Amino acid sequence: MNLKHIFSKKDKSGKPKSKTREWVDAIVFAVVAATIIRGLLFSAYAIPSGSMEGSLLTGDYLFVSKFSYGARMPFTPISVPFTEPEVWGMKTYWSGLKLPYMRLPGLSSPKKGDVVVFNKPEEIDRPIDARTTLIKRCQAAPGDKLQIIASHVYINGQPAPEAPRQQLDYIITTDGTELNNKMLEDLHIDILGQSENQYQLMIPNEHLAEFKAFSNIKSVVPNVAAPGQYDNTVFPHNSKFKWNVDNFGPLVMPKRGMTIPLNDSTLTLYRTAIENYEGNKVTTGDNNILVNGKKADTYTFKMNYYWMMGDNRHNSLDSRFWGYVPEDHIIGKAMITWLSLDSTKTFVSKIRWDRVLRGIK
Incomplete structure (x- = not known):
């Protein structure tokens, strides 16, 4: 697109543009440019809660890179630009038209230790891109075996590095x-x-x-829970697995192409992914498991899944409560804190100057 044509003082007929037409052209260009930048490159987000403290603080404003993992195309393309999915209790999107999951090529896939922004998986009554936006640290990647012992995370049997400000x-x-x-x-x-x-x-x-x-x-x-102390708020919410926030697993992350046997135990652990995230209907009866009406002894995953946890381990609603994060829920990688405001302070002292334009680790 040739910029000099957009801002030309004359229209195609050679006549001078009116001031109104010039303003309209400028506004259209600004909206298109902002949409491209926000949709494909960066978006700004605010931290509303303390689940990532002390790595990220309530009141931090972040730039999130969408091209790091590849920009995700909208699922609900008809929506009001630059708004939240709900404003004053009203939807700002129309769910009558839904597009399949597509993502542009990125620099990498999410890695263990990345601080990731994603949509909350358990809100299955909304389109994926209209679900609550969360930020957590990636603890396990597809195919990893995760276990939590006395609040410490182990991946494939090895202690996972802890964030400095965890x-x-x-x-x-x-x-x-x-x-x-x-x-x-x-x-x-x-x-x-x-x-x-x-x-x-x-x-x-x-x-x-x-x-x-x-x-x-x-x-x-x-102040950690004892091993074997069952917490029914913790995934998979089944007393067969006596897990809690401090002692959890082992659990293998689903990976695209990974095949698992289907039985009572694996169905308890993976049914949410098979049904809610991969769009299948699972029924059981007469000692049989049916997937989409057909008897199935195994299941092969179509997507990659990740495990996300807050650095503020005892004040974070994360994968320990609702399970894996599918790849189609991932928005981008948190890169920079561009502003940070302390709501308890006043005027200029509200700004946490030491956090302005600080990289996120």
Whole structure:
């Protein structure tokens, strides 16, 4: 497209354009350019909750790269541009026309350790691109075997690297001396509870050793659930698998082309993917499993799946609660914090200057 024609002062007949026509042309060009940039290259997102603290803070504004994994084409192409899926309780899209999943070539696929933006899988009553947008860290890739032991993630039997600013809930016992509030603020430690000489604190990994070194700290114990303590809010929500947020798995991530046997156990673990994400109908009865009305002893996955978790492990609704993230739900890779605002502060002090234009790790 030749830009000089767009901004020419004359129309095709050679007559001068009116001021109104010039403004319309400029607005159309701006909308088209913004749509291309937002749809194919970058989008801006805000962090509304604390599930990624302390890596990302509530009030951070991010640039998310769509070309890193390849831009995903819209599922619902008829929508109001530059709006959320719902505004004031009204839909801003029309679900009467739906397109199949397509993605442009990208630089790579999501990798373990990437901070990824994606649509929430469990909202199956909405089109995929109209579901809630979440941001978490990728912990497991397709084909990986994931296990969580005492809150630590293991991939294929090896400890997974932890994010520097990942944080966990601890029970602290002191010698009776109160903790210094300024010290807690400097170390980005949050108080969750307190009784006499005991505290429940959320402590970032990077400050844990420094905190333990204070003379009035007698013990620091991770506040984790016991192995075998069943939590029915945790995936797959079945007492056959006595898993909880701190002790989970082992579980293998589905991978495109991977074939699994179908039985009671595998169906419990993978039925959500087979039905909700890959569009099949599964029925059981008379000791048979039927997929789309046909008896099936095995199933071969059509897509890749990922495991996403928040760095704020005890304050994150993530894959531990709703399972795998299908590849068609992935939007892009979080790259830069371009602005960060602290809602508890006022005026210029609201801006966290040390987080402006900071790369995301």
